[in-house]
Amino acid sequence: MPAHPGRSHRGRVRGFAKPLQGVSPVAGSNPALPASVSRSGGVTTEAAWAAGFFDADGSVLVRARGSTVRRELAVSQAGREAIPHVLVRFHAACLGRGTVRGPRRGYLYYWRAGSIADVDAVGALIAPWLSDPKRRQLLSAGESSGRPVSTKSRASADREHERAWAAGFFGGDGTVAASRSNRDSPALHLRARIAQAGPAGEPEVLGRFLRAVGGVGGIRGPFMPNNPWSRKVQYAWQAGGTPAVESVLEALWSWLDEAKRAQARRAMTLARERGPHRPMPPASETFGLR
Numbered sequence: 001m002p003a004h005p006g007r008s009h010r011g012r013v014r015g016f017a018k019p020l021q022g023v024s025p026v027a028g029s030n031p032a033l034p035a036s037v038s039r040s041g042g043v044t045t046e047a048a049w050a051a052g053f054f055d056a057d058g059s060v061l062v063r064a065r066g067s068t069v070r071r072e073l074a075v076s077q078a079g080r081e082a083i084p085h086v087l088v089r090f091h092a093a094c095l096g097r098g099t100v101r102g103p104r105r106g107y108l109y110y111w112r113a114g115s116i117a118d119v120d121a122v123g124a125l126i127a128p129w130l131s132d133p134k135r136r137q138l139l140s141a142g143e144s145s146g147r148p149v150s151t152k153s154r155a156s157a158d159r160e161h162e163r164a165w166a167a168g169f170f171g172g173d174g175t176v177a178a179s180r181s182n183r184d185s186p187a188l189h190l191r192a193r194i195a196q197a198g199p200a201g202e203p204e205v206l207g208r209f210l211r212a213v214g215g216v217g218g219i220r221g222p223f224m225p226n227n228p229w230s231r232k233v234q235y236a237w238q239a240g241g242t243p244a245v246e247s248v249l250e251a252l253w254s255w256l257d258e259a260k261r262a263q264a265r266r267a268m269t270l271a272r273e274r275g276p277h278r279p280m281p282p283a284s285e286t287f288g289l290r
Helices: 035-039 043-057 085-093 116-129 132-145 159-173 204-212 242-255 258-274
Strands: 058-065 068-078 099-104 108-113 174-180 188-197 218-223 234-240
Touching: 043 058, 043 068, 043 085, 043 116, 043 132, 043 159, 043 242, 058 132, 068 085, 068 116, 068 132, 085 099, 085 108, 085 258, 108 116, 116 132, 132 204, 159 174, 159 188, 159 204, 159 242, 159 258, 174 258, 188 204, 188 242, 188 258, 204 218, 204 234, 234 242, 242 258
Parallel strands: none
Antiparallel strands: 058 068, 068 108, 099 108, 174 188, 188 234, 218 234
């Protein structure tokens, strides 16, 4: 039975008996964070990762009740068996601010920050790494509520932090798959892709991602998605072929979440076993492929 299922407070996951453990600002001491984080820049790279994940899946909400205007930050993820590990990691990266709640409708979990203190703290933590569209949303919400959020320019544009951001962004919206290029060929090709709505033109986040991975791949669009749930014009960053995709994954691997790593390993293994060009050079030891 959940303890106090109707209550939520900092550090607690609603619907679960125990608060999250290990929410430490020291990277490497927190079991929710990849071990590689402690070797690759620590807390600030994890804040950059969280900003990338929020750029992909986060929402900035403004709620008005009478004369009171409240801000809320939210991220949702599907998890049919348990809380998605990536939400636990995001909560930890935000130093325990906000709460994780769920499941709703049997599979949706939400991280939310709604108190003034939590929104201020999380906004200040990730704002230096956010892309401009989300930064503008944070700024607008702060002005509407009379609580401006610190939205300083990115503290660093070095490769390590940009790759951490890119790993968070790819973890939220990216996919890796081994698929056929046509029906007549049984060969599987490794592909990676991130699609974004772009009603006003090419999304800035895709250009930033392309630069973060060293210009590998390209951006396609505009096009209309073959998806009944989306009616907006889209653009997509994509890379194809084992050498190109594996080079992108290796650049991001230190910061990728476990679910995305597992997806990538499955796709890389299939492409290597059933790809059009065999034998291939050995995969990087980084991936831990057998």
